Amino acid sequence: MARGHTRERASLIVTVLNEASTVDALLASIASQTLAPDEVVVVDGGSTDGTLAALSRWSSRLPLRVIEAPGANIARGRNLAIAEASSELIAVTDSGVRLQADWLLQLTAALDAEIDVVSGFFKADPCTTFERALGATTLPELSDVKTESFLPSSRSVLFRRSAWHRAGGYPEWLDYCEDLVFDLALQRADCRFAFAANALACFRPRRSLGAFFRQYYLYARGDGKAGLWPRRHIIRYATYLAAAVLFIRRSRLSWLLAVGAIVYTRRPYQRLDTTSLSLPRLAYAMAMVPLIRLVGDIAKMLGYPVGVWWRLRVGQKGRLKRST
Numbered sequence: 001m002a003r004g005h006t007r008e009r010a011s012l013i014v015t016v017l018n019e020a021s022t023v024d025a026l027l028a029s030i031a032s033q034t035l036a037p038d039e040v041v042v043v044d045g046g047s048t049d050g051t052l053a054a055l056s057r058w059s060s061r062l063p064l065r066v067i068e069a070p071g072a073n074i075a076r077g078r079n080l081a082i083a084e085a086s087s088e089l090i091a092v093t094d095s096g097v098r099l100q101a102d103w104l105l106q107l108t109a110a111l112d113a114e115i116d117v118v119s120g121f122f123k124a125d126p127c128t129t130f131e132r133a134l135g136a137t138t139l140p141e142l143s144d145v146k147t148e149s150f151l152p153s154s155r156s157v158l159f160r161r162s163a164w165h166r167a168g169g170y171p172e173w174l175d176y177c178e179d180l181v182f183d184l185a186l187q188r189a190d191c192r193f194a195f196a197a198n199a200l201a202c203f204r205p206r207r208s209l210g211a212f213f214r215q216y217y218l219y220a221r222g223d224g225k226a227g228l229w230p231r232r233h234i235i236r237y238a239t240y241l242a243a244a245v246l247f248i249r250r251s252r253l254s255w256l257l258a259v260g261a262i263v264y265t266r267r268p269y270q271r272l273d274t275t276s277l278s279l280p281r282l283a284y285a286m287a288m289v290p291l292i293r294l295v296g297d298i299a300k301m302l303g304y305p306v307g308v309w310w311r312l313r314v315g316q317k318g319r320l321k322r323s324t
Contacts, residue, residue, distance in 0.1 A: 008087070008088055008089050009038045009086070009087035009088065009089065010037050010038055010087050010089040010090070010091055010104065010108065010158070011037060011038060011039045011040075011041055011082075011085035011086060011087035011089070011090055011091070012030060012037035012039070012040045012041070012091040012092075012093065012104070013040075013041045013042075013043070013078060013081035013082055013085060013090060013091070013092055014026070014040070014041075014042045014043075014081070014092075014093055014094065014095060015042070015043045015044075015045060015072075015074050015077035015078055015081065015094070015095065016042060016043070016044050016045070016047060016051055016055075016095045017044065017045040017046065017047055017051075017095070018047045018048065018049045018051060019047070019049075019051050019095040019096065020047070020049040020050040020051045020053075020054050021049075022095060022096045022204075023051055023054045023055065023095065024054055024058075025098050026093070026095065026096070026097055026098060026099070027040075027054075027055075027058045027061075027062060027064075029097075029098045029099040029100070029101070029103075030062060030099060031058070031061050031062055032101050033099065033101060033102075033103065033104050033105070034101050034102050034104075034105050035102070035104045035105035035108060036104075037063070037091060037104060038063065038086075038087055039063045039064075039065060039085065039086060039087065040062050040063060040064045040065070041065045041067065041081040041082075041084055041085050042055060042064065042065070042066050042067070042081070043066075043067045043068075043069050043072060043077035043078070043080050043081045044066060044067070044068050044069065045069060045070065045071065045072045045073070045074075045077055046068075046069075046070030046071055046072075052066065052068070065084065067080055067081065067084060073172065073174075073175050073178075074170075074175070074178055075169075075170035075171055075172045075173075075174060075175075075178040075182075076170075076172045078092065078154070078169075078170045078178075079169045079170050079172065082161065082164055082169070085161075087161070088160060088161050088162070089108070089111070089158060089159075089160060089161075090158065090159055090160070090161055090164060091104055091107060091157070091158045092154045092155075092156075092157050092158070092159075093154075093155050093156060093201055094153075094154065094155035094201075094203070096203055096204065097122075097155050097156075097201045097202065097203045098125060098201070098202045098203070099200075099201055099202075100199075100200040100201075100202065102198070102199075103120065103156070103199050103200060103201065104158075104199075106120070106196045106198045106199035106200075107120055107157075107158040107196050107199045108158065109196070110194040110195070110196040110199075111158065111194065112194075114192055115192050115193070115194045116159060116160050116162070116163040116186070116191035116192050116193070117152070117157065117158070117159040117160075117163055117186055117191050117192070117193045117194070118157065118158045118159070118193070118194045118195075118196050118199070119150055119151075119152035119156070119157055119193060119194070119195045119196065120152065120156030120157055120158070120196050120199030120200065120201060121142065121145075121156060121195075121196070121197055121198075121199060121200055121201075122139070122153055122155055122156050122200065122201045122202070122203060123135075123139065123200055123201075123202055124136075124139050124202070124203070124204070124205050125202035125203055125204050126204065126205055127204060128207070129277065129281045129284055129285050129288075130207070130208070130209075130284075130285075130288060131204065131205040131206075131207065132272070132273060132277075132285060133268075133272065133284075133285040133286075133288040133289055133292060134205040134206060134212060134288075134292055135205045135271075136268045136269075136271040136272040136273065136285075136289065137265075137268040137271075137288075137289050137292040137293060137296075138205070138292070138296065139205075139271075141271055142197055144267070145195075147195040147197075150193075150195055151180055151183040151184070152179070152183060152193075153179055153201075154170075154178075154179035154182070155201045155203060156199060156200070156201040157179075158199075159186070159191070163186055163189065163191045166186075166189035166191065167182060167185035167186045167188075167189045167191070168185055169182075170182045171185075171226075173225075174222055174225060174226055175218070175222065176218045176219055176221065176222030177219060177222030177223055177225075177226055177228060178222070180226075180228060181226050181228070209291070209292070209295055212292065212295065212296065212299075213295050213296075213298075213299045214299075215299075216295075216296045216299035216300055216303070217299040217300075217302055217303035218303065219300070219303070220233070220299060220300035220301075220302070220303030220304040220307065221303040221304065221306050221307040221310075222307060223300075223303075223304055223307060224303065224304045224305060224306060224307020224308040224309070224310065224311060225307040225308075225310050225311050226307075226311075227311060233300065233301075233304045236297060236300060236301060237301060239260075240297065240301070243257055243260065261290060264290075264293060265289050265290050265293060268289045268292075268293070269286070269289060272285060272286070272289065
């Protein structure tokens, strides 16, 4: 604990599944916190790659509790961890993340008696040129964030246990987008939010276009299951349909395609960190930005109707089954 800093007890919870290659970096960043969590509760969803052995090696360096729950999805794992945690304050992060040293300090510093939820922030921690382009294309910077309406990612958030109860916990019937649905439930429960811009969690983007496609397909499928952002998805379908019509008909308005592409990729290019990139790597990164946009949109357009079909076909039965 930072000297002279008084606060309520805080438990940090994490879910893992086959994270043997990344869990040491996460736990090292937790051990290096300037404001240490009072306990760390990790739920393992059935790892078979040595994750549990890696966790056991940290038991002497952290106030670590490991709960084995084979088959538990992320939402179920988080609910289990929170239920077993002993603190009123619950900090949440994710596997594959490296926390900056003052992450928990920044989260708790933004908390007062009127605040129920503190949203931290996150940034890419790329290792390759592709990952640098992917981070610039898909992740916002602080200047992009409207703090009054920002919905926290559960890789960087702190909330009161009472808020978790009021929101009904994480939705265990969802395999993806569970943190957004939880955020919206917190809002409906009239929880008060604060934003801690400097509570940073760093994570490595997906390593390839294929892995990125799968990630966004699953995210969009989760949107469809939860009924999230229908207007946003409809606009995407309409935009690509109009672009296809202009392209096929060779319309006089085809120049709008180029204008649209420039507008659509402008902000990612502004965010792209070109530091230390050689000319060939810079050219590669710049070429990847529109391709990443296109692949991500295709993944969303394929995943969303699958989720909607699940919601129409399974509906409340699926929700109740996953929640029991």
